[in-house]
Amino acid sequence: MKRIALLGMPNTGKSTLFNRLTGSSARVANWAGVTVDLASAKILLGGHMAEMVDLPGIYDLHGFSDDEKVVRHLLEGHPIDLLAVVVNATQIERQLPLVLQVRSLGLPAALLLNMADEAKRNGVEVDCARLAARLGMPVVLLSAKYGVGQPEAMRVLAQALTAASDIGPARRAQMQAVLSDDVRIEQETAAMMAEAVTMPMQLPEQVSDRIDRLALHPWLGLPLFFLAMLLLFQAVFWLGGPLQQGLTWLFDQLRQLALEPAAAQLPDFFHGLLLDGVYSGFVTVAAFVPLIILFFFFIALVEDSGYLARAAFLTDALMAKLGLDGRSFVMVLMGFGCNVPAVMGTRMMRARPLRLLSMLVIPLSLCSARLQVFLFIVSAIFAPAQAPWVIFGFYLVSFLTMIVTALLFRGRFKSSEPFVVELPPWRVPTLRQVTMRGWLEVRHFLSRATRFIVLGVIAIWLLTNLPLGATPGSMDTYAGQLGALFAPLLAPIGIDEKLAVALMFGFVAKEVMIGAFAVIYGMSGDALSQEFARSMDWVQAVSFMLFTLIYTPCISTIATIKTESKSAAFATLAVVWPMALAWLASFVFYQGMRQLLA
Amino acid sequence: MASMKSQNHLLSELIPGQEALISAVHADEALHHRLAALGFRVGNRIQLMRRGRWAGPLHVRLGATDVILRQTEADLIRVSPQ
Numbered sequence: 001m002k003r004i005a006l007l008g009m010p011n012t013g014k015s016t017l018f019n020r021l022t023g024s025s026a027r028v029a030n031w032a033g034v035t036v037d038l039a040s041a042k043i044l045l046g047g048h049m050a051e052m053v054d055l056p057g058i059y060d061l062h063g064f065s066d067d068e069k070v071v072r073h074l075l076e077g078h079p080i081d082l083l084a085v086v087v088n089a090t091q092i093e094r095q096l097p098l099v100l101q102v103r104s105l106g107l108p109a110a111l112l113l114n115m116a117d118e119a120k121r122n123g124v125e126v127d128c129a130r131l132a133a134r135l136g137m138p139v140v141l142l143s144a145k146y147g148v149g150q151p152e153a154m155r156v157l158a159q160a161l162t163a164a165s166d167i168g169p170a171r172r173a174q175m176q177a178v179l180s181d182d183v184r185i186e187q188e189t190a191a192m193m194a195e196a197v198t199m200p201m202q203l204p205e206q207v208s209d210r211i212d213r214l215a216l217h218p219w220l221g222l223p224l225f226f227l228a229m230l231l232l233f234q235a236v237f238w239l240g241g242p243l244q245q246g247l248t249w250l251f252d253q254l255r256q257l258a259l260e261p262a263a264a265q266l267p268d269f270f271h272g273l274l275l276d277g278v279y280s281g282f283v284t285v286a287a288f289v290p291l292i293i294l295f296f297f298f299i300a301l302v303e304d305s306g307y308l309a310r311a312a313f314l315t316d317a318l319m320a321k322l323g324l325d326g327r328s329f330v331m332v333l334m335g336f337g338c339n340v341p342a343v344m345g346t347r348m349m350r351a352r353p354l355r356l357l358s359m360l361v362i363p364l365s366l367c368s369a370r371l372q373v374f375l376f377i378v379s380a381i382f383a384p385a386q387a388p389w390v391i392f393g394f395y396l397v398s399f400l401t402m403i404v405t406a407l408l409f410r411g412r413f414k415s416s417e418p419f420v421v422e423l424p425p426w427r428v429p430t431l432r433q434v435t436m437r438g439w440l441e442v443r444h445f446l447s448r449a450t451r452f453i454v455l456g457v458i459a460i461w462l463l464t465n466l467p468l469g470a471t472p473g474s475m476d477t478y479a480g481q482l483g484a485l486f487a488p489l490l491a492p493i494g495i496d497e498k499l500a501v502a503l504m505f506g507f508v509a510k511e512v513m514i515g516a517f518a519v520i521y522g523m524s525g526d527a528l529s530q531e532f533a534r535s536m537d538w539v540q541a542v543s544f545m546l547f548t549l550i551y552t553p554c555i556s557t558i559a560t561i562k563t564e565s566k567s568a569a570f571a572t573l574a575v576v577w578p579m580a581l582a583w584l585a586s587f588v589f590y591q592g593m594r595q596l597l598a
Numbered sequence: 599m600a601s602m603k604s605q606n607h608l609l610s611e612l613i614p615g616q617e618a619l620i621s622a623v624h625a626d627e628a629l630h631h632r633l634a635a636l637g638f639r640v641g642n643r644i645q646l647m648r649r650g651r652w653a654g655p656l657h658v659r660l661g662a663t664d665v666i667l668r669q670t671e672a673d674l675i676r677v678s679p680q
Contacts, residue, residue, distance in 0.1 A: 009635070059631070059632050059635030059636065060631045060632070060634070060635045062631070063628065063631040063632065063635070090662045091661070091662045091663055093661060093662075094635070094636070094637045094660070094661065094662075094663055097635075098635070122662065124662075212647075216648060216657065218648075218651050219651075309666070312666070313650055313654070313655055313657060313666045314650065314654075316650060316654055316655050316666075316668065317650055317651065317652040317653055317654035317655070318652065320668070326655070418625075418629050418632075418667070418668070418670070418671045419655060419666075419667060419668040419670075419671065420629075420632060420633065420636065420665060420666075420667040420668075420671050421665070421666050421667070422636065422663065422664070422665055423657065423664035423665060423666050424664075425664070
């Protein structure tokens, strides 16, 4: 099967084009000799199946960034039959040198001039036939976003692929020996531009500029951004809440109507293991899915609109003082919804220390799962008038722990990464584009997280049900014994054995804690709330919530940190440090309050 | 602004809205490559669009490309204001 590689600069709509050409059939895979996962898919071109690979966006074939090295290593180590170079037609003058670099490799190539719609609006006219003649490769003008020119692009790619013959060792040697010749490339770019491209003298006053005057306003910019984010989170919960409940109801029905009768014949142990262990594990993951989908949907929306890059501009000065940058801030915000996609979002950073510091900070943001636990406890302990302020206070504490963590670790994760980020014009994202991207990310997340969460839940179920004969969730089980073991550590911060067991549940996923309370106390609903109010005072409750807020990322976040950092040591740090900070914060609060109130 | 016609101004010294020609880029090789690919090449026209608050990043325009960069990186680029 022949192989096509899609190559181009960042912000050329390359991945949008990839998704459009391949449908949603792409899978992410590892390539020998290359350190990152790349998306690839099989597509039908001119009656033959071909494999298409989406290479990372690069500025320069001879550059030295991680992505640029990845592209070179892939070209050297894997046979490519056709290089499809994607160029933003509006920025053709700046991007043409990359096309010439590709041409000098000697591999069959085709030029796809994307964003034809934007180029037309900006008055950029390209004479494709002339450019093709000068370049010696086919040129197609298209718009991946709207699908304009897609059939023509497919036809040209198919033709070029058929014409592409096997390159022998001599051509391969030539490719490897290619050296950059910047001066020649610059001269040739200028000559081609003069002959085949008409650029307007001055780009017309854009709608984009007018939006920027408001969105990047020195005083209004940040408040406006926070308002937009607030609306976004509202939208996620407003849309995601009912979906999550609906799904939970559906899984409950499935369990009662189908699974319980089917498993009725099984011995108690396996019945419990399968339904309370495996099935609960599956449902825990599934309950995440609506929120995950919505978050990716909105991340894609914010990113494709161009607002994300603007947020980086607005907050960079403040984040620089913490050893982070504007992009870290955006991910911290996303973390308030769910830490998992936020950790994945750090992929856009190039420098590893910066990524690691961001990944250390993100899990401290008060995610929606923790919010559920707090809402439950706060409504049980505090008066309705106080409750919102207590919750608000926890958001402040969350920011505070991030600032402390960044200040403490910024020396350890020092990055000299230059902050040079392209600011794309404002764009209206299409629904198709946003859902497609969101869907790919969601599938990636599920395939990695599912097994991990299910295994974690099984382990906790076993802990709370073994040894055989012990009352599930009681102090006689291994979990109960562990709770007693941790008692000396947790007593100074006002947390008893029962709550200690709940904290173990929270390690899997924070929202499981509410279910854990029910199992451990053996009651639910109002009775459980009353038992809470009876068995602990507000100082204990706040200390417990402080600890819950900080003590550890949930299992899926840890798994994501491990995969993204590719380091078990770092994943360990991401668990150990919050644990220490949580204990310290709770200790200071609990003991301080006890002294004050004594 | 006759006094601003000199060759050796820092990019960060431009006032928002002002245009200039790039006269030199003093970055190490890796950054030089990236800056060049974004359009920071000697002779290219550049315009300072705005400056972030609290000594934040600079927003510049090179032809059809907008870029934000920190003061540190902007200080590597010399311009002659037009």
